Amino acid sequence: MVNRLLSTGAALAWLGGLAKAEVSFEKHVQPVLASACLSCHGEKKDKGELRLHTLEDLLKGGENGKVIVPGKPEESTLYTSTILPPDDDEIMPPKGETLTSDQADVLKEWIAAGAKWPEGLVIKQVRRIDFVKDIKPILEESCVSCHREEHDKGDLRLDERKYAFEGGEVDPSVVPFDLEKSTLYLTSILPADHDDLMPPEKKGGPLPQEQLDKLRDWIVQGAAWPEGLKLKQVRRDIGKPETGGSIIGAPKVVVDIRGIAIEKLIEQLEPTMKPFEDEIPGTGVKFEMLPIPSGEFVMGSPDGESGRKESEGPQHKVKISPFWMARTETTWNAYTLFIYEEEEKMVMKIRGYKPKLNAVSDAVARPTTPYVEMSFGMGTENYPAISMTQHGASTYCKWLTAKTGHYYRLPTEAEWEYACRAGTTTAYSFGDDPSMLDNYAWHDGNSNFKYHKVGTKEPNPWGLHDMHGNVSEWTLDQYVPDSYATFKDTASNPFEYGKELYPRVVRGGSWMDKPEGLRSAVRIASSSDWKEQDPQLPKSIWYHTETQFLGFRVIRPLVIPSAEDMHKYWTTEGEPD
Numbered sequence: 229m230v231n232r233l234l235s236t237g238a239a240l241a242w243l244g245g246l247a248k249a250e251v252s253f254e255k256h257v258q259p260v261l262a263s264a265c266l267s268c269h270g271e272k273k274d275k276g277e278l279r280l281h282t283l284e285d286l287l288k289g290g291e292n293g294k295v296i297v298p299g300k301p302e303e304s305t306l307y308t309s310t311i312l313p314p315d316d317d318e319i320m321p322p323k324g325e326t327l328t329s330d331q332a333d334v335l336k337e338w339i340a341a342g343a344k345w346p347e348g349l350v351i352k353q354v355r356r357i358d359f360v361k362d363i364k365p366i367l368e369e370s371c372v373s374c375h376r377e378e379h380d381k382g383d384l385r386l387d388e389r390k391y392a393f394e395g396g397e398v399d400p401s402v403v404p405f406d407l408e409k410s411t412l413y414l415t416s417i418l419p420a421d422h423d424d425l426m427p428p429e430k431k432g433g434p435l436p437q438e439q440l441d442k443l444r445d446w447i448v449q450g451a452a453w454p455e456g457l458k459l460k461q462v463r464r465d466i467g468k469p470e471t472g473g474s475i476i477g478a479p480k481v482v483v484d485i486r487g488i489a490i491e492k493l494i495e496q497l498e499p500t501m502k503p504f505e506d507e508i509p510g511t512g513v514k515f516e517m518l519p520i521p522s523g524e525f526v527m528g529s530p531d532g533e534s535g536r537k538e539s540e541g542p543q544h545k546v547k548i549s550p551f552w553m554a555r556t557e558t559t560w561n562a563y564t565l566f567i568y569e570e571e572e573k574m575v576m577k578i579r580g581y582k583p584k585l586n587a588v589s590d591a592v593a594r595p596t597t598p599y600v601e602m603s604f605g606m607g608t609e610n611y612p613a614i615s616m617t618q619h620g621a622s623t624y625c626k627w628l629t630a631k632t633g634h635y636y637r638l639p640t641e642a643e644w645e646y647a648c649r650a651g652t653t654t655a656y657s658f659g660d661d662p663s664m665l666d667n668y669a670w671h672d673g674n675s676n677f678k679y680h681k682v683g684t685k686e687p688n689p690w691g692l693h694d695m696h697g698n699v700s701e702w703t704l705d706q707y708v709p710d711s712y713a714t715f716k717d718t719a720s721n722p723f724e725y726g727k728e729l730y731p732r733v734v735r736g737g738s739w740m741d742k743p744e745g746l747r748s749a750v751r752i753a754s755s756s757d758w759k760e761q762d763p764q765l766p767k768s769i770w771y772h773t774e775t776q777f778l779g780f781r782v783i784r785p786l787v788i789p790s791a792e793d794m795h796k797y798w799t800t801e802g803e804p805d
Contacts, residue, residue, distance in 0.1 A: 251341055256334045256405050258351055263449045264321050264331070266353035280306075281352070283345040301339040310335065314500040325356065330404045331450040357446040359453055360788075366439050368462040368790065370427045371412075376461060386412070387460070389453040404451040413443050462790040482795045485630045501550060501786065503691075506632050510576040513561050517552040517784060518691050520647050524548070527645055528712055528749050533655055535744030539709045539751050545718040548646045552784040553639065556612075556682035556693050557701065558624070560603060563613035566624045567602075604776055606678045612699045612779040614679065618732045618754065619799075621702045621780040626798045628782065635789075636782045637797045640723045641705040641733045641751070643783060648736065648748045650690040655747045657688035657695060662743040669697030669746055675739035679776075696746040699779035700738040704797060707731040707753040725796070730756050738777035 251257070261280055268275040269290075278290025286306075289295050296304040309320040310332045319326060327335075338344075357363065367386055373379070375386040384401060385391035392412070395401045401412040408414075415426040420434055427433040435443075446452070501519035508514075528543040529536045565572040602615050616624070618638070625636045639647065654660045658668050665671060668688070670680045675697075683693040705724040715722070726732060731753035737746035744750075758775045789797070 251334060251337045253338065253345060253349075257338045258349075259354075259405065259449045260327070260331050260334055262351050262354045263356040263445075264325065264327060266351060267356075268321070270351075270353045272353075282350055286345070296339060296343055298339060298343040299341075301336040304339050307332065307335045307339055315502070328404075328450055328452045331452070334405070334450070354445070354449075357442060357449055357452075359446070360457075362442045363446050363453075364457075364459060365462070366435070366443065368459050370432060370435060370439075372459050372461045373431070374427075376459075388458050389455065392453070393451075402447060402451050405448060407444060407447055410447050410451075413440075413447055416440060416443060457787060460790055460793070462792065479795065482626075482791050482798070485626065485794070501552070504552070506634060508562060508565060508628070508631050511565055511572065512575070513565060515559075515562060516555040518555050520548075520551050520553050520643075520690060520783075522548060522550040523646070523651075524718065525646050525649060525651075526653065527642060529655070529747065533747070533749070535655075535747060536749075537751070539712075540749045542712055544712055544715040546642050546646070546715075546722060547718055547720045548643055549721055550786045551639075551643065552786075553643075553647050553692060554781040554783070555687075555691060557699055557779045557781045558613050558621075559610055559682055560608035560613045561610065562628075563616075563624060564608070566627050606776070607681070610681045610683075612679055612682055612694075614699055614776055614779050616702075616778070616780070617759075618702045618704075622704075622798045624780075625782055634784050635794065636784050637794075638702055638704045638780060639783045640721070641703040641735065642719075642722050644701065644703050644735045645748060647690065647692060647783075648688065648695040650688045650692070652689065652748070655749075657748060658686075665696070665743050665746065669694070669737075670739045671697045671737070671746055672740055672742055677739075679739045695736055696748075697737050697741070698739055699736075700734045700741075700752060700777050701736045702778070702780040703733045703735055705733040707733045707751065709753075730754055734778065740777045 265280050267273070269278045269280045271279065271281050274290075276290045276292065278295065279285035279288075286296060287294070292305075295306040301307045309318055310327045312319040314326055321327070371386045374381040375384045377385065377387060384395060386401065392402050393400055393404075395411065399409070399411050401410065403409040412426075415424050416433075416435055417440060418425040418434070420429050425433050427435070434440075501521075503516060503518050505514050505516050524545060524547045526543050527546045529540040530543060531541065533540075565575065602613075603611065604615075622638055625638060628636045648657060650657050652659075656662070656665065656668070658664055666674050668686050670685065679699055682698065685693060685698075687693045688695050704726070706726040706728065708724055711724055724733075734752040734754055735750070737750055737752075758778070788794075
């Protein structure tokens, strides 16, 4: 066994932090500078008149003076600029590529020890390994199936950073900067017939050389792994979804869309999540996304709440992972570009963009162009889009992801109620008094029998508008009247996967509902009756309804799921691929 031949003591030094005596310029400092600094401060580029590829240039500093004081890391901006808050404009390196604590400690200890640099050594820039883009797919496809929370073969887990760095039965799997002590790499480079090869030959081993090179460079550069990022098993062979059972694969278009999303993913921790504005490229159509923190809440309504229905209980505790949610319901401004491809091209052309759509988004099936004006005369500019099926809303999310590179989907029922309540426990996000509803919602008492422009009423405590009223909103879940009774203890991100086309869960109430129908806990079940008078002739089975009260809003989870799960959330059973 390879891992039995390795020394445990030296590897475990990283668990308590890097000791000063262990710092080696070639082994620890050089990889950090070469991968994280030289792209802006190297031989070919001297941003701020600063180069870091030679000792002479390092000591010389840049336009803002010296960046290093040997023996004094607290006075050396080469180190202090790496430990600034993630949102500080002066943090180095910038653009969401901040150093890990291990990497920053390397610089600190090296400077404290005198910043020794081998004579005549010139550092060359190397490509920086991105964990999410380069390493996460390797581990999820080839390692996590046997080494995760539910199945920790050899007492080894590779689904979370702390477990991967601790290792299994004998030694750590990953030791930052040290290939010779990282069994994850050593067992991956064994011959195909070796008993200790990981993954074993029957599981697809050995890994391709390209992946081995990425693992090697990742470890050498300090093995950056975003805090809080948990990996999931991903099947290596992606095929066509099976019919009649759970979806187990993902079409190529979904895999391609996921690739775009991963390219755009910003490695950031939940505390650094900020509001952002996204744009459908080339159209000028923008929408705001607000961060929703992770947390725990009590889902459902108490027995004594006025207007309560049996399906709203029993109350139960739920944990929710962080995500961004649209500040408002999806508007016609954004949704029409999905329905009418020619309008999208026209808008792009008017704005001076070449009306050429990307190949991935083109592969997403769009609805048949409706024969009637789908707002029914109630208005389109900054008004909520209405009259789409759940499938239509989910397909829009798929298309929007391909367009923007950010992974969007509908919220689960639990995510929706959590965001609506925004930390409150009352009937509404503003309290229990329905007489205050006019300040926060459009309902049957003030709507004048129509919906209204989004964002014109007061927001809830987390800044979300129209969570109560205006239009009801699709969620992902199958509607099961007594589903709450099945929960035991605290549920984590519950989701009632849809196996039947009807009914599905709708939340929030609309301009047509009385105040009691706008409470945070109200659950509405969709019905085939909503399509009895479908304005589409012939009827559009999947995309349109005549429900003038029904819309949706999008969310963006902090962590992008596997392609398989993306497909699962976008296309539930009972609907077309």
